[in-house]
Amino acid sequence: MTLYAQIKLAKRGKLLYNSGMKIALFGGSFDPVHSEHVALASAAKETLGLDRLIVIPSATAPHKLSGAVASAQDRLELCRIAFRDLNAEISPYEIERNDTSYSYLTCERFRAQYPDDELYFLVGADMLENFPTWRYPERILNCVTLVAGGRGENGAERAAATIFQKYRKRVVLLPFTGKPVSSTEIRVKLAFGKKPAELDEAVYRDLKEKGIYSHPAILPALALEKPERREHSYRVAVMAAEHASAAGADREKAILAAALHDCGKYVPLSSPLLKGFRIPAEVPQNVPPSVLHQYTGAYLAEHEFGIRDIDILNAIRFHTSGRENMSQLEKLILIADMLESGRDFEGIGELRRAFDSDIDEGLRACLARQLRYLRDKNFSVYPLTERAYEWIARQK
Numbered sequence: 001m002t003l004y005a006q007i008k009l010a011k012r013g014k015l016l017y018n019s020g021m022k023i024a025l026f027g028g029s030f031d032p033v034h035s036e037h038v039a040l041a042s043a044a045k046e047t048l049g050l051d052r053l054i055v056i057p058s059a060t061a062p063h064k065l066s067g068a069v070a071s072a073q074d075r076l077e078l079c080r081i082a083f084r085d086l087n088a089e090i091s092p093y094e095i096e097r098n099d100t101s102y103s104y105l106t107c108e109r110f111r112a113q114y115p116d117d118e119l120y121f122l123v124g125a126d127m128l129e130n131f132p133t134w135r136y137p138e139r140i141l142n143c144v145t146l147v148a149g150g151r152g153e154n155g156a157e158r159a160a161a162t163i164f165q166k167y168r169k170r171v172v173l174l175p176f177t178g179k180p181v182s183s184t185e186i187r188v189k190l191a192f193g194k195k196p197a198e199l200d201e202a203v204y205r206d207l208k209e210k211g212i213y214s215h216p217a218i219l220p221a222l223a224l225e226k227p228e229r230r231e232h233s234y235r236v237a238v239m240a241a242e243h244a245s246a247a248g249a250d251r252e253k254a255i256l257a258a259a260l261h262d263c264g265k266y267v268p269l270s271s272p273l274l275k276g277f278r279i280p281a282e283v284p285q286n287v288p289p290s291v292l293h294q295y296t297g298a299y300l301a302e303h304e305f306g307i308r309d310i311d312i313l314n315a316i317r318f319h320t321s322g323r324e325n326m327s328q329l330e331k332l333i334l335i336a337d338m339l340e341s342g343r344d345f346e347g348i349g350e351l352r353r354a355f356d357s358d359i360d361e362g363l364r365a366c367l368a369r370q371l372r373y374l375r376d377k378n379f380s381v382y383p384l385t386e387r388a389y390e391w392i393a394r395q396k
Contacts, residue, residue, distance in 0.1 A: 021051040024120040024147065025110055027094065027103060029183075030057045030075050032190075032207065033082040034198045036124075036181045040149045041086055043176035044122050048147065053088040054110070055079050058101035069187060069252060070212050081202050104136040104143075111143035119144045124178065125156040128171065131163060141169040149176040184251070187213045188237045191255050192222065192230075215256055217305035221263040224300075233262055235340035240332050247359045249329040257315040257333050260305065264296030273304055280317075284383045291382050294320045322367055322388030331363045338366050364392045 024044050030037060045053055057075045070078070072095040079090045093109065094101040103121070111119055121144040123131070128148040131137055140146075146163070148156050148171060160171035181198050189196045190213040195204060207213065222230045237258035244251040267273055277299045279285055279292075287295065298317035301307040315333040318326065322334055339352050339362075351369060355362030367389040374381050 021114070021117045022048055022120070023052045023054065023110075023114055023117050024048065024050050024122050025054050025056060025106065025144065026088075026122040027056040027058060027101070027106060030055075030079055030082075031069055031183055032186060032199065032213070033075070033079050033203060034181055034183065034186060034196075035200065036178045036198065038082055038086070038200070040124065040174075040176065040178055041083065041088065041122065043149060043174045044120070044147055045086060047174050047176075048120065048172070050120075053083070053086055054091050055083055055088045056091045056094050056106060058094045059098055074210065074212055078203055078206060081206060082200050102135050104134075104139040107140045107143040120147045120172070121145070122147045125149055125159070128163075129155055129159040131159070132166060138167060141167050145170065145172060147172040147174060149174045149178050182242070184241045185238055188234065188241055188255055190214060191218055191259065192234050192237070193219050194234075215259075217301070217307060218256065218259045221260045221300070221305055224263050224267055225265060229262055229265060232340065232342060233259055235342050236261065236333070236336045239340050240336040243332060243336070243355070243359075247328050247332045249327075249332045253309065253312050253315075253329055254332055254336075256307070257312045257319075257329060258336060260301045260307070260312075261297060261316050261319045261333055261337060262293065263300050263305075263316075264293040264298075267296060267300065269296070273300060276303070283323075286380075286382075288380045288382055290379075291320050294318060318384070318388075321382050321384040322363070322392075323384045324387050324391040326363070326388065326392075328359065331359050335359070335362050335366055338370070360392060360395050364389070364395075367392060 024041075026037075026041055026044075028037070041053055041055070044050065057072070057079055059072065072092075076090055076092055076095065079088075083090065094106060097105075107119075107121060121140065123146060125148050128146065131146070134140065141163075146169070148160065156173055160173055163169060163171050186196045186198055190207060193214075199207070222233065225233065237255045240249075240254040240258045241251050244254040269277070274296055277296060279287060279295055283295075294317055297319075298313050301316050302313055307313055311327055311329050314327065315329045318330055319333045319337050323330075326334075335355055339348060339355060347369065351362065351365050354365040367385065371381060371385060371389055373379075374385075
């Protein structure tokens with residue numbers, strides 16, 4: 001039976017539902033669920049006088065490169081914890097479908113289940129601006145009324161006006177302006193053993209106990225670094241993770257590679273940790289001291305911390321020098337190492353803009369600047385860096 005046939009039968013009284021309720025659907029990856037998710041849902045419940053709030057964690061969101069990081073069961077349980085004070089229902093519908101989570105399918109399914117109720121679909125202001133690019137927006141609007149948080153400068157009112165003009169459907173704007181929260185940055189904080197202020201205490205405790213978003217290699221590797229170097233590695237990981245999707249790299253590999261990229265920085269060659277280390281035979285052997293740690297870092301990552309993924313190892317191994325035929329992850333880590341938010345040198349804004357525009361253009365600009373700096377200072381130029389620049393320059 002089709003969804004619309006179910007609706008028709010329901011209206012004839014063949015199916016029994018509670019009618020006349022105000023129900024809001026709140027979907028998302030919730031990877032992880034954080035304070036702003038709860039604050040938005042709370043504002044909707046109070047403003048609309050909701051009878052029911054249904055939170056629907058997604059299986060694989062269409063805009064995610066590699067899907068959620070936490071397991072489906074973990075995200076369901078964490079949502080139960082986070083939304084406990086709102087008496088929300090946590091629905092496994094999209095997860096049990098085990099397919100890409102398109103909102104039109106979810107809205108049609110719940111409209112069929114609740115044909116006589118007021119059905120709302122809760123979104124953040126940033127999502128509202130992209131709504132016309134969603135799959136079958138008309139079908140969504142035929143089932144639900146969009147509800148968005150935020151007014152004024154965040155563009156919600158402008159986006160709502162655009163939707164009304166295009167689809168002749170109103171959008172309910174809540175008297176709520178959320179704080180900017182990055183789920184990606186929360187995941188990096190957790191990976192680095194930091195406590196994100198944006199997480200409910202019970203959610204944080206559950207994440208920490210289960211080791212979600214962490215990796216056993218990260219904290220031991222960071223222990224080899226000085227405190228200021230650990231903060232640098234954190235900022236590299238944030239930049240790499242935030243740009244991973246656009247760069248065509250795996251976000252979790254980017255976090256791990258960034259976390260370990262400088263683990264050899266302060267480990268002397270005489271250390272027992274480097275017993276058996278040799279500079280790889282296939283690279284130039286006249287390695288400047290400023291470059292050597294990329295090789296020792298890759299050795300430690302593999303032999304001390306158990307990393308076996310060759311792309312992660314190569315991202316560490318060539319993060320300072322670069323090389324020909326770099327992978328997307330290798331490019332990403334080299335650039336993030338050079339341009340992370342704590343760096344400040346003349347021309348860095350231009351380099352960041354180039355990176356934001358295109359990863360290859362960003363790499364070309366970064367390597368050009370690096371070569372220029374080394375030559376201006378009469379420092380030794382490692383041949384791999386020259387080869388890397390010549391290679392990326394030919395890709396234009």
